Amino acid sequence: MGKLGKSSVGESIIQFRADVRQAMNTIPVQGAQVVSRAASLLRLVGRKPEGCPLVELVRESGLTRPTAHRLLSSLAAEGLLDQDPGSGNWVLGPEILLLGSVASARFPLEDLARPSLRRLAEETGESAFFSIRRGNETVCLLREEGSFPVRSFVLHEGVRFPLGVASAGTAIMAFLPAQEQEELLANWPAHAGSFAAAHTAALVRANLEATRQAGYSVNPGLVLEGSWGMGAAVFDQRGRPAWALSLTGIEPRFREDRRAQLGRLLMEEAHRISTLLTHPPGA
Known part of the structure; x- marks a missing residue:
């Protein structure tokens, strides 16, 4: 075998380093993708x-059935x-409760929000809710049932809506910086998903302006016909709606x-x- 020239050796070293970099970059991406899918x-x-049910998780996640089932089984193995x-549905496990209990000590929001929810429910008779912004969504954290016997079941703990959809998301989005609002509105159909048909960009713009003028939002049965809602933003230490x-309740109550x-309260x-x-x- 002949000797390799200096240029050949140099090229081999460069290629080797490139291969190593590619391998190092690929492994974290694959791992991050698994974490992202499991979190989703x-x-x-x-x-x-x-x-x-599994069929709904496959449809909503966009994963293949085998991939979704494998991830779900792994999450179940970890509790x-x-x-x-009975139903075959996948539900949250006991480890989530333990993790949530520990995390709640860092985020004492229930201690701050629960008294307000109780006052709202007692004074209005309607169901009162406390939601948090997570990225471009709102997530319902707390609920306090009112005394009125007929209730709306659109909102409950854990349910998520895109910003600009439902009363909480509208109240928060209305007081975001204008640039952030425009970024969401510019890609509205993709952002709102299945809610885009009832919540057109033009209608959302009008709702946001009305919310800024009044100080509170009104959802006139756009998520579910006959189920109305009103919301008001809570601001963090930087003055941002968080x-x-x-x-929420039935239309005749609003x-x-x-x-x-209700808006004043x-x-x-x-x-x-x-x-x-x-x-x-x-x-």
Whole structure:
């Protein structure tokens, strides 16, 4: 065999280094993709207390059935998910409860929001909710049932809506910087997904402006016909809308002559929580 020239050796070394870099870059990406897919499945399962069947998780996640089942089984093996023996639905597992209990100590939002929810439910008779912004979505965290016997079941703990959809998402989006609002509206059909048909970009723009003018949002049965909602944003220490209080109920309970009163109560409690977050007691 002949000797390799210096140029050949140099080229081989360069190629070897390139191959190593590619391998090093590929491994984390693959691992990150698995984590992302598993997290997506956890969020989908957590949207409803009764959990989700496999067919729905496959459809919503975009994963193939074998991939989804493999990830779900791995999550179940770690205690993060369970499969209900009766319905076959995948539901959140006991490890989620333990992790949530530990995390709640860092985020004492329930201690701050629960009194406001109780006051709203008691004074209005409607169901009151506290939602948080997560990325471009809102997630319902807390619920307090009102005394009125007929209720709307659109909103419950764990349910997610795109920003600009439902009363909490509208209340938050309305007070985001204009550039952030425009970025969402520019790609509205993709952002709103299945809600885009009832929530057109033009209608959402009008709702956002009305929310800024009034200080609270109104959802006139756009998510579910006959189920109305109203919301008010809660602001963090930087003055950004990060959470929202909302009330939901049937349409006759949200007539125009009552909406001003409900809006005032929502804004009062939202301001109360914002103040507690900005100036916590004893700080």
